[in-house]
Amino acid sequence: MDLKLQVELLKSAKDITISGSKSESNRLLILQQIYPNLYIENLSDSDDTHHLQEALSLANDIADIGHAGTAMRFLTAFFATQEDVVKVLQGSERMHNRPIEILVDALRDLGAEIEYVEKEGYPPLKITGKKLTKNKISINGNVSSQYISALMLVAPSLQNGLxxxxxxxxxSVPYINMTLQLLHQLDIEASFNDQLIKVAPKSIINNQTIVVESDWSSASYFYSIIALSKVGASVKLSAYKKDSLQGDSCLADIYKHFGVTTIFEENSILLTKENEGKSTVLVQDLKNAPDIAQTIAVTCFGLGIACDLTGLHTLKIKETDRLEALREELTKLGADISVTNESLHLKTSSVIKENVQIATYNDHRMAMAFAPLALKVPIEILEAEVVTKSYRNFWNDMTSVGIKSITVK
Incomplete structure (x- = not known):
């Protein structure tokens, strides 16, 4: 499905309800397998979360998680700790080219039995669950935080902790802290000091219900819409809180550069374009929030503002090479942009080419990051249905704030 986007008058103060954080939901689903008396409300409606739930509920020996990278990492660790369970964990073609060797090596060091079915260092994996008694592991700190969180999530189920x-x-320290705080909410003894993470074993928890906060990554597209709108435009998003566990909540500070203010109300945030913002170059280290890099880069281009974004090395191994994808698609629109293995550099521009077809590379965030540009010029998003990976209601919500989509293929 390809969509041609056009804009009506942007509606102000529209209330949009966004489903629960994918990051929090997927962590809690693993913990719920360890502690069945954990109850979860406001789960993410993303494809990734659906894939994870399905893989956990299947009785057969093969679990296919599609493009869901978080599910691949978390399930690798979980199934490795489940005695007498044998699983083949597989996914999409892209997933079979995303490395997982670092996590597999760490689990093997703990005594796990994991085999590569095809290519060394990559899924699919054959996992034979075992009781793991070793309780110490070393892993590089600059790897994807999902590897580290995967180990933290299964740690309390291990006989001697980890x-x-x-x-x-x-x-990606905020994502490690998110996992830590969720463990704390279940009264699991866990700490993260200097270079050491310690998680104590815990076999039983009290009955507990956790309400998942809405996804801040999904909120980023509305921040972009307000930034690209005229002064006075506003939108209200539910359900968010000021003391968020999500690293992407830094959006509230970053988008001040574009004249967007964030007012925290009871269980929601009100975004308003208060002024035209700053025209100076935006310099931002996004090592703690790389998932919002695409949104920020497109916002800067739409406003004709230069930016230097760093800390982006993990984007090379996402659903696509996001840095190269951004360079390719923004260049088609007329941008002067360069990327390295961990940074993006966009120069000031005054022209945006119209009716450009934006390729999405099987990457949900490419589709969603570029959609707000329809406020500036007509634009076409190819394979637009890819958004369901993290945000199933995205195009309906875009229509609610004035960005209409017309199916062209």
């Missing part, structure tokens, strides 16, 4: 030594520079 100590994880992070070697070298640590990236």
């Amino acid at each position: 100590t994880i030594e992070l070697v070298g520079k640590i990236t």
